[in-house]
Each structure stands twice: as structure tokens, then as C-alpha cells.
Amino acid sequence: MTDEKSPNKGFRLDDPAFIRGLTQPRLTRRGVLGAGAMGMAALAMPRFAHADSGAMPIPLDAKWEKWWKQQKPTKELVFANWPYYIDVTDDGKKHPSLDNFTKATGIDVKYLETIQGNAPFYAKIAPVLKSGQSIGNDIIVMTNTWQLTELMMQDFLVPLWQEKLPNFFKNASPSVISPDYDKGNKYTVTWQSGMTGIAYNPKLTGREITSFEDLWDPKFAGHVGMMSDLTELGSAAMLKLGIDPAKSTPEDWKKAAAILEDQKKKGIVRQYYDQSYITALENGDTWITQAWSGDVFQAHAKGFKDLKFIVPKEGVMLWHDNMMIPKGAKNPLSALEWMNFYYTAETAGLIEDYVNYICPVPSAQAYIKDVIKDADVADSPLVFPTKEMYAKTHDFYTFKSFDEYQAWQSTFSPVVQG
């Protein structure tokens, strides 16, 4: 539900890896990113060439420092990630970035695509971690949702030994340094970010879409898609009201729920969708819908070239999928080694050229442009957002306790479940 951010979670009747092999991926993505970039032409402004934010590693407390210093280097790494979330060769068998890592460090990587959603993955690992056992992964990737906060609260994560991550502090985009959900990057570093904006089919809407107001337009009654994930749903309503979700109060939540209820009562909402919203858009069931940027790229690759993704004038939600080390990890030093290796222009660039969400390493832009020679990915403001774009992004509200999370849930769940 929250979770289905990765482009192809769950099963699908088609296989994007397969389609990628068939559809001249470069060309397709070029078209897509070009289209996206056109909408943003006005925003083409100087980029973050260097992201030196001045952030410094934060020392560990004595207990964890001792723990880290007792760890022995190993030659293995078990990396659990979401499906289709890393570079692959055309035959779908190899991940060049991981191979480079093995060449450089001698560490063998076991790469698993086992994470299908934050809530189900959390439900799977929490009992194991609670009993003090190892889940067998050295790195897992989770979105900044309640489940991530819960992992931290329950003390299920190993604090990062930041001295070993010099590349992160040198190369990371300011947007992923010391985020609200993990102050000082104590436990996590970002793998990819992404945006939740609006996607629409211009043929069916008959006009350009620019604002969250359009999701409430009675002209589209019965054909507006909203997300069933309550964090996404509530945040969209708050953006429409001009409220920054990250700084919102329970009062704001009620106001947002009220306009969502109104939208439903007027028959505007077609359905509250999980990841299937993109199928509904492709099938023409919805004309306009809340959407994750990466899914629209995938839809283009499948041949739905009419669809458009926009950043509404009120702004977009920016989410982060983060790497972290769960307790009981057998190869924590290898995990740090990979995190550090990832935060280079070469590795992040190689991966980004395939993944096309938002790259947390701004210097990868030049690498993609000059070395990989894929100017369209490099120039896309959806992959390497401009300062102005970043200024339009909003973070999710970070829940401070289960009660708060429950309050949010009970404010918005009647909208979806009524």
C-alpha cells in the first residue's frame, strides 16, 4: 500500500525487465524524460554541481563504537531490495554496479529482490528481530514511512559508523542529508528518492493539468484516481489546502479529511487505488490520478505514450527509500563498504541510468552525461531536480509515536473505507 513505490511490485502480467529488452530502452526513456523535461523547461536552472553541504560524520556512542570495532571484515554481503530497483544487463542476469563493487573490494554480493511493500515486509521481519534473531540480510531498503520509524523505535537497526562513509558526506544531495525521519542519518542513507504528483491522460481530460485542484474537478467525476495509502491520500489533500504535510497538526488532518470526504460524496473519486492505479490510468478508467513518477516512465515503456506526469503548482511529495543495517547482520562492515561505494558519481550514475527515480548523488549527473552519454536522463529535472524543483517538494509527516500514527490513520481511514 504505502509501499508500492518501486515501479513493479507485486505481480504483473508483463515483465518490465523483459520489455526493457524488447523496446530499445534508451530511446523510450529519452522520449519520456524529454516530455517530462519540456514541462519543466521554465525550471531549467543551475543544478547542484557539487553537493558539499558541510555535513560531518557524527561520532558513535561508546557502546556502538566498541561494537563496530569488534567487527571483522568479511567477503560477503546480503542486500535485500525492491524488485527492478538496480541496473541490470540486457540478459537480466548481471548487475554491473554490484560486479564493479566485487572487483574493487573482493566482497561477493547476494542481491535479493524480496521487499514487496513496507507494511508486509515489516510484518515479516519484526517478529524475527523482536526475538533477537538475524533476518539474514545485511542491508534492507525501506521508505520513510511509519514502519521505518517503528524499526528505529524498536531498536531493530544498527547505527551507522559514519566515519566509514566519507563519500556520503562528500557527495550526497542536501535533500537526503539529516532528514526529519532520521536526524543526522544515524541509521539510514538514501537509496533513491521519488515524487508523488499527478499523472493524467490529456486525451481524456481534454486539457492541461496544473494543480491539485484538478483532482477535485467535477468535470472528471467518476474518473479521478486517489491512493488508498493514507499517508499519500492525506498529504495530497493538505497540499491542495496549502498546508505543508511535514509541519501539519491533527487540526489540519481533519480539514484535509473533510475535503476528501467531500470529493468522495460528490462522486468525483473513481476508486482509492493501491499500485494498480497505473493500470486504471492505462485502461482509461481514470483520466487523472495521484501518481508516482517512476510508474509513468514504466507506462511509457509499455506503449502508453499519451500519459503525462506533472509537478502540480502546489508542490509534490518527496519520499525516500533508504538503506539500513538490521540488527543481527552478519556482514556489517561489507554493508558500510557498499553504502560508501554507492555514494560515488560512477556507481550512483550507473544505477540511476536504469532506475530513473531521483538520484541522491548530484555529481552522477555529469557522469551520466559525459561518460554514459545519456544526456536525456542527465538533463531530466525529474531525475536530477533543480533547486527550484526541490523547493517545491514536501516531506511526509514523521510520526513521533504509535498514537500519532493511529490518530492519522483514524482521521483518514473513514474516507477510504466508508
Add this chain to the structure above:
Amino acid sequence: MSATESRAARLRGLGRGAAPYLLSLPSWAYLTAFFVVPMAAMLSMSLATGNPITGYVFSWNFAEFGRAVSQYDTQLLRSFGYGALSTFITLVLTYPVAYWIAFYGGRHKGTFLFLILLPFFVSFVIRTLAWQFILADQGFLFGTLKQLHILPERFYLLSSTTAVIGGLVYNSVAYYILPLYVALEKIDRRVVRAAGDLYASPVATFWKVILPLSAPGIFAGFLLVFVTNVGDFVNAAVLGGPGTTMIGNIIQYNFFDAQNYPMAATLSSILMFLLIVCIYVYARIFGAEQIQEYAA
């Protein structure tokens, strides 16, 4: 000599007495492991208080039951309404099919039953998702009809109560046909002929002879279909829209998303209790003997 013989006989007798219990041991073990234990866990969770961070304590907290009913009464009623309606529609649709196969299927009975089961070799979720493509607003069916101006441009069927009930019916067809077929097949044809000999019209024969004799099949199908459909959440999630959420969706939401485990357990308990009541009422109204007869 005779003493040992009688001892052996006694042992044999003892063995014979214990045999049914020994033989049923695996079933008891199975029931304990997969029914009694989970059920006890569910009931105790429904009476617990706490949250996922601090953990849960068993506390005879019956308040959750009141909250569950007051908060989710709409969805509970809706689920039973959808369940009853879809079961009835399925019965009306499948009875003639089962009847025809049982009475007129001839030597191809097996083939017909196999053809009916054939689609069910494909996963339930995939079959339900396929309706999203078939019934898509601009899909090959409605898209074409709209181009021919047979349907208005804004017409749609997905995301509606009709679609959810349709999905429930579609997914239950085989589960109703099979028990109906078994019951109809078992009817002694001489009884049917006797009704004719006694000047009953075909219609009267059907209402007075065939239908009552097939009641065990109707009940078995009702059990299979009604119980499954009331607790279903896939059809509502895939084919439903605003205002079609069923109790299964609510339980799933409370378990995975809200992490409100006591509420999820409470709702599951309530659902099970209500289903048992429904089955009991049905059995009382239509008579338990026929059901036992069917079981025998």
C-alpha cells in the same frame, strides 16, 4: 493354552476399541495445531491491550468488541448483504446448469464438469484482475460499445457494487455447481417417474420432488459460497470503488496498515461468530436432517 488364547482375543478386542481413536490421532493433531491454537491466539489477541511498540498484554478488554461493531457496522452489514445476494444469484444461475448436466448430460457429464472447472485452474487473483481488463472503461468491450454509441461515453461498471457482486458470483460458480450436481445426480429417477405417473406436471414435479431432494446440495453450496464470500476481500479491492469496502478489507487494513492487531482479531472473531449464527439459522429453517443425510 486356552488362557493365552483368550488373552490374545482380549488384546485384539482392546486394539479394536482403541483403533478409531488411534487412527483419528493425526486429525486431532491437525485440528489442534491449525485450528484450536490459532483460534485461541486470535481470541486472546482480541481481548488484549497495548500497541506494537510496547507490546500487548492480555486484559479481558471486551471494549474492543463494542468499538468494532460501532465503527464498522456498515461494512459488516454490507459484507453479509453482498454475501447473501451473491450466494442467491449464484444458486439461481448454477442450478439449471447442474440440473441439466445431472439429468441430460448423458455420457459427457464428466466433460461438462471438467469444462466448468477449467477456468479455476488459473489463480483466483489473476482471474479477478482479468475483469479489470475486460471491463475497462476504454477496453475492447466498453470502448467498442461506446464508439458504436450503444453506451454513453461516461458509462462504467468497474469500481461499483455491481462489479463486486458480479466478481463474487463469478468466483463462486464452480463451488455451487459441484455440490448441486452431486445432490441432483443422487436423486432416484424412479421417484421422478412416479411423480409423472401420479399426474404431477413437470413444474410440480420440480417444485415438489426434485427441489426438496436437492436441498442437501443447496445447503452444501451455501456453506461453501456464503462463508467464503462474506469474508472475501479480493473482489472488493480489485473491482470495488468508494462505498464497497467489505469486512475482509477492514481486517486486512487493521492487521497490516493500522497495526491494530486487537481490532483485527476482534473483527475476525465477530465475523466467525456471525457466520456460525447464519449457518445455524439456515439449518434450523431448512431442517438439519437433510444436511446430515447429505453428510452421510
